[in-house]
Amino acid sequence: MRDLSTIEEVILSVLRAQVAPAGSRLICRELADEGFDTSESTVNRLLTGLDSRGFTESLGRKGRILTGEGRRVSDVLQLDRHRSAYFERALQMHSIEDLIDHLIARRGIEREAARAAALRATPEEIVLLGELAEPSGPALHDRLGFHRAVGDASHNKQIQAIANTLFVERLDPLESVTLTVGLRQGVLSEWENDHRVIAARIAERDADGAEQTMFAHLDATIRETEAFARSGWGDVLLQQLRKDADRSSAPLLPPT
């Protein structure tokens, strides 16, 4: 299914939306509406390919319909599109409340990730977590890497899938926002120490301890972010969030 080209995917979705068989002329028109500049003969060639792969069926002059398999594939693609649009909206942060909501969601999922990691992490993952908990080089670099690694070590596919969307690369600017908060509130070394304790609990297979420490860690992040925003620096955080195209990892320090 993954080897379908974008235009083939759109053809399937055009056919999915039809109540009657569709000819190549109609498909061509629908494709043009979707921004594909393509000829009827190209569409015919693509349809023949889809026929031979069992996704569509020709009813002669009446046109084409989706096969059962074609419908199934098209349903999955549709679901994928909905899901990515949904996450896209969720990942756009427009306010401090959005950022706090994001951290609250992380608090919920990551406590379970830490618990599962204590029960399921491999010896190699435990070593890695210990290493990631010790910031090396410029201490500002890649703290989210630790959180990502806890999600991976959960070996729970559901948690991993959700964690993946919480830690997508384009959210990296959030890390620098969090760093700004940590630096300004003077709690950065406490947060670093939390990582060490979480790694240690996971290594000890202490599921309750790992879960509680992760919860407290993110809870503290939420409280400090709220306090920072209340102290009048909310605009600075917002500015920094909006710079999310800027890949700079340097924290923005507000003037004192």
Ligand SMILES: [Zn+2]
């Ligand atoms: Zn952390």
